[in-house]
Amino acid sequence: MRKTATILLAVGALALTALPSHAAQPPQPTGQPDLAAAFQAAAAKYDVPREVLVSVGxxxxxxxxHDGAPSQANGYGVMHLASNNTNTTMSEASKLTGLPVAKLTKDDPSNILGAAAVLDSYADQAGLKDRSDLGKWYSVIAKYSHSADGPTARLYTDEVYRVIARGVSTAGVSTEPKQVTPDLGAYAKVSPLGTKSASAVQAADYPGAIWNPACTCNYAVGRTQAITTIVIHVTQGSYAGTISWFKDPAAQVSAHYVVRSSDGQITQMVAEKDTAWHARSANPFAIGIEHEGFIDQPSWFTDAMYRSSAALTANIADRRGIPKDRNHIKGHSEMPGNDHTDPGPNWNWDYYMQLVNGGDPNPPQYNFTTYGNGVNVRSGPHLADSVVTTLPGPTQVFVECQTQGDTVTANGYTNNWWSKLRDQGGYMTNIYIDDPNAKLPGVPDC
Known part of the structure; x- marks a missing residue:
């Protein structure tokens, strides 16, 4: 995940670059809706914080x-108002606003207004009094997701709060980054999906994956053919939404793996020995990997996603003796008997295959977002290493770092608990930052 703002660190002379204020947004092109005004109006009408509304969207x-085209879970518009057996936010929005479904589906300002009405309704049901406290909206946002279970709802809602923390600047809409401590309420007792139990680690075929199984009604046990192909998909939806959909008995679809856009986190939902339902006639001999996002929107295809997915594909190919070429690693659209178009024209096959085969055309640098409130910068990746400086706070900052090697063992887990900063001409050699967000074993810091 690449950002433009970074902290520049040099031994002996440490300088911080403050997060730049968002520049004035350019005027909307003629004929396109003013999304910023739509969010402002909807937030004011239904007393939903603008940051919550924008971050959910x-x-x-x-x-x-997406011009009113539905997602995989039959959700529509900027706010993904849905109409399926478990998520009825579209019909709820229509009832609450009096707007017809056709308008809520196609018209972005109406879609945003409908989502605000639904969130307002859920806030009333939850007895939410202080609407201005962003942290109090956690259970309301979780309900809006209509996730298949508590852990998936946490996955969805935690991502919304990460967006709130990072801020948004796209499509003429901007929000400032905000440090918020969410009130988890009943979800405090729900284990995050990033926490790997011993049984979950054992169940996953790929060591880097979180095991979160699909509904048994959405795949077939066993195989009728040898595995020869890896199929690349795009979810046409969000990471948490896709996981929830594969757990829904009505879906009748699944994939073996799902990859998150922001950081490349991988969830395995079907064992490789079993037949996921993702590529019709190719299912018996294929392993399916879904990637969060939409085929017409390249912003979802991050470097973190490419690298994580390529490492997964290479691992599968090596374990199963599958040649790492385009005859055996294919897009959904390339499989016989399929009418899908993913991963689409924005998927960078050349770069992806280069990564799968061990090539590295770009240095593996990533950025992560953290809060500079007592964040230690050390001379090495261990608690015993000397502290070079402590970042001031509570200003939110972006840190440019790399994840190659430099793993440490802590609390029984081996992980990149410390992030090695990018070397700038020797000034930052062997300098590490202690990331306070690295609380979950198995989740990379950057």
């Missing part, structure tokens, strides 16, 4: 309505 669609 960004987590769902990156604020793109």
């Amino acid at each position: 960004f987590a769902e669609t990156h604020l793109d309505g």
Whole structure:
């Protein structure tokens, strides 16, 4: 995940670059809706914080309505108002606003207004009094997701709060980054999906994956053919939404793996020995990998996603003796008997295959977002290493770092608990930052 703002660190002379204020947004092109005004109006009418409304939309669609085309879970518009057996936010929005479904589906301002009405209704049901406290909206946002279970709802809602923390600047809409401590309420007792139990680690075929199984009604046990092909998909939806959909008995679809856009986190939902339902006639001999996002929106295809997915594909190919070429690693659209178009024209096959085969055309640098409130910068990746400086706070900052090697063992887990900063001409050699967000074993810091 690449950002433009970074902290520049040099031994002996440490300088911080403050997060730049968002520049004035350019005027909307003629004929396109003013999304910023739509969010402002909807937030004011239904007393939903603008940051909550925008961040839910960004987590769902990156604020793109896709011209009214439905997602995999039959969700529509910027706010993904849905109509399926478990998520009825579309019909709820229509009832609450009096707007017809056709308008809520196609018209972005109406879609945003409908989502605000639904969130307002859920807030009333939850007895939410202080609407201005962003942290109090956690259970309301979780309900809006209509996730299949508590852990998936946490996955969805945590992502919304990460968006709130990072801020948004896209499609003419901007929000300032805000440090918020969410009130988890009943979800405090729900284990995050990033926490790997011993049984979950054992169940996953790929060591880097979180095991979260699909509904048994959405795949077939066993195989009728040898595995020869890896199929690349795009979810046409969000990471948490896709996981929830594969757990829904009505879906009748699944994939073996799902990859998150922001950081490349991988969830395995079907064992490789079993037949996921993702590519019709190719299912018996294929392993399916879904990637969060929409085929017409390249912003979802991050470097973190490419690298994580390529490492997964290479691992599968090596374990199963599958040649790492385009005859055996294919897009959904390339499989016989399929009418899908994913991963689409924005998927960079050349770069992806280069990564799968061990090539590295770009240095593996990533950025992560953290809060500079007592964040230690050390001379090495261990608690015993000397502290070079402590970042001031509570200003939110972006840190440019790399994840190659430099793993440490802590509390029984081996992980990149410390992030090695990018070397700038020797000034930052062997300098590490202690990331306070690295609380979950198995989740990379950057």
